[in-house]
Every structure is written in structure tokens, then in C-alpha cells.
Amino acid sequence: MLIKAYAKINLSLDVIGKREDGYHLLKMIMQTIDLYDLLNITPIEKGIEIKCNKSYIPCDKRNLVYKAVELFASSYGIKSGVSIDIIKNIPVAAGLAGGSSDAAAVLKVMRDIYIPELEYKNLIKLGTSIGADVPYCMIGGTALCQGIGEKVTSISSFKNHVLVLVKPFFGVSTAEVYKSLDINKIKIHPDTDMLINAINSGSLSKVSKNMKNVLENVTLKKHPLLRKIKNELIDFGALGALMSGSGPSIFAFFDDMLKAQICYDKMKTKYKEVFITRTV
CATH class of the missing domain: 3.30.70.890 (GHMP kinase, C-terminal domain)
Structure with a gap:
């Protein structure tokens, strides 16, 4: 299954407070752009196999895609494995949520393959534990994001600019x-x-x-x-x-x-x- 994982930009980013655990409270408007990674996802008998066209991208547990697969499998008792080839186009460490978008895309595919009846709120909860941008990346488009990023509210589309x-x-x-x-x-x-x-x-x-x-x-x-x-x-x-x-x-x-x-x-x-x- 070949899927696109889109980058995001911030039309605004505000920090309005800080939680006791050290996480900052945010209020920001996020927007998807037509720049994306390609992920070819294939179910296999067991294990997690990740390959990437960029040699500097880790393909082990440091990769958010690996973490997403591992978390989904352990949370829902999935014994089968998955092979993922990543064609990386989104710059890394760039403020564009490339890794988060890849993780979000994988979580959605894992749900579609193994538990299509799984409610989206449960998937969002998994995403939040991986990274603050992951919940937004699951929804995409134009959205107001609050909390540490997990509260996502879609607003009027700002596409084609x-x-x-x-x-x-x-x-x-x-x-x-x-x-x-x-x-x-x-x-x-x-x-x-x-x-x-x-x-x-x-x-x-x-x-x-x-x-x-x-x-x-x-x-x-x-x-x-x-x-x-x-x-x-x-x-x-x-x-x-x-x-x-x-x-x-x-x-x-x-x-x-x-x-x-x-x-x-x-x-x-x-x-x-x-x-x-x-x-x-």
C-alpha cells in the first residue's frame, strides 16, 4: 500500500502556558502543504522492517514510524509484522512535522488493515503518546491545535495558496x-x-x-x-x-x-x- 504523508506549516504558533510536567500549552493554526513523503507499507509474517532512501534517517526504534507500529501492535495484540519503505522528501529537523506525519500515516494504515472498526479518538490517543504533532497529522487540512497539540479542531479550508x-x-x-x-x-x-x-x-x-x-x-x-x-x-x-x-x-x-x-x-x-x- 503506497500512501502520502504530508508536511505541515504553522500559520500561527502561540505558547500560552506550561503544565506541571514541563510541557508547554499551545494555541496554533496548522496547515497541510503539498510536500510529502511516500510510504510503501506491506504486511509481513512478523517483525518491523523499515528502509529509507536517505542514509541519515534511522530505521530502528529511533524512527517515529517504528514507534508507531510497535505501539499499535502492543496496544491491540497484533502479532503480524510490517515492512515499510520510506521515500523521504520532507526535510528533517525542519519544523515541518515530517516524522510525525509518517507516524500518523502508518497508524491510520495499521488501523485500516487490522482494526478498521477502531474509533478515531483511540487512534488520536496513541498518536499523542508518540508526538505532539501526530494527532494533527492524522487529520490534516487547516486546523486549530491546542493543549500540547492533541486538541485538533478543523476550521475553514485554506487550500490552493x-x-x-x-x-x-x-x-x-x-x-x-x-x-x-x-x-x-x-x-x-x-x-x-x-x-x-x-x-x-x-x-x-x-x-x-x-x-x-x-x-x-x-x-x-x-x-x-x-x-x-x-x-x-x-x-x-x-x-x-x-x-x-x-x-x-x-x-x-x-x-x-x-x-x-x-x-x-x-x-x-x-x-x-x-x-x-x-x-x-
Whole structure:
């Protein structure tokens, strides 16, 4: 079974508190984009076999796909095994939920194969224990995500908007970014309600102008190149640019495909991982 696991971007990301266990409480708007990994999933007699086209991707218990299969099998007494070939297109350690999306896709396929009657809420619960982005990745589209990411509410679709995405040469540790974040020093929070209204109205301009990610306070300060990339994208005609997740990927919306293509061509001469794609 060949399936697509889509990347995500954050149209907003706000940190509104912290739980006693150390997890941050979030309020963010997530959006699926047309950039995806391909997973070829085949049931086998026993065991978990994972292969990947990228040599730097671990194919053992460190991989979220492995964890997803292992968790599903142990939770529901599945004795059969699975073989998974991953064709990795989503940049890693990029703030795009590549690993989480792969895990979410595998959980859905495991349910379809072995327990199709399993309620979605139970699958979401499994996903939450793997990673905060996994529940959203199971649902996809345009959604408001709250709690630690497990409370997902679909909102009006914001599909078919063109964006250019740049992933610089380095990765970022999500855990380190959150560890460095001082909630009390966040001066400007996203206006999530205003952004949802802009999405409901279908206004790309309003959405682009109201995007906000409080984690930029940490990642952009540590990596000044990211601010430079944001400015470059705006100079090439983007309506707005933002860091996705904890970074370091930067994306920008365009209201004209020709402008986006020119921007893509220019950025591609400077950075290795540049994508021109759409929201889906």
C-alpha cells in the first residue's frame, strides 16, 4: 500500500502556558502543504522492517514510524509484522512535522488493515503518546491545535495558496527551542481569532499579515540567517513570511505564481532545499 504523508506549516504558533510536567500549552493554526513523503507499507509474517532512501534517517526504534507500529501492535495484540519503505522528501529537523506525519500515516494504515472498526479518538490517543504533532497529522487540512497539540479542531479550508519554502543547511532541536523560551518575555502574541476570521474570509493578504510564531523569539535570535531569509522572501514579492514550528524552515505566501517562481529560482541559487508548493 503506497500512501502520502504530508508536511505541515504553522500559520500561527502561540505558547500560552506550561503544565506541571514541563510541557508547554499551545494555541496554533496548522496547515497541510503539498510536500510529502511516500510510504510503501506491506504486511509481513512478523517483525518491523523499515528502509529509507536517505542514509541519515534511522530505521530502528529511533524512527517515529517504528514507534508507531510497535505501539499499535502492543496496544491491540497484533502479532503480524510490517515492512515499510520510506521515500523521504520532507526535510528533517525542519519544523515541518515530517516524522510525525509518517507516524500518523502508518497508524491510520495499521488501523485500516487490522482494526478498521477502531474509533478515531483511540487512534488520536496513541498518536499523542508518540508526538505532539501526530494527532494533527492524522487529520490534516487547516486546523486549530491546542493543549500540547492533541486538541485538533478543523476550521475553514485554506487550500490552493502558493508558497515558497526554504530549509537552510542546519536543523533545529524542538526540545532545545522550548527549553530556551521564556514565556514571560513574549511581548506580542498571535491574534488567533483575527487569523481564523481572515481564513474564513479567504483573504490571503490578511492571513499573510497576521501570521505570528512566538518561537521566532528563540530561533531567529540564535540563527540570524533566518531573518535574512524572511527579508529576502519579502523582497521577492511575498505577502508575508514566517518560520514554521520551532524552525528553521521559513515559508512565504505569494498571490502570483510567476512571482513565486522567480523567488524560487533566486533562492535555489543560495539554498539547497527550496520548494514551491501549495496549501492543501
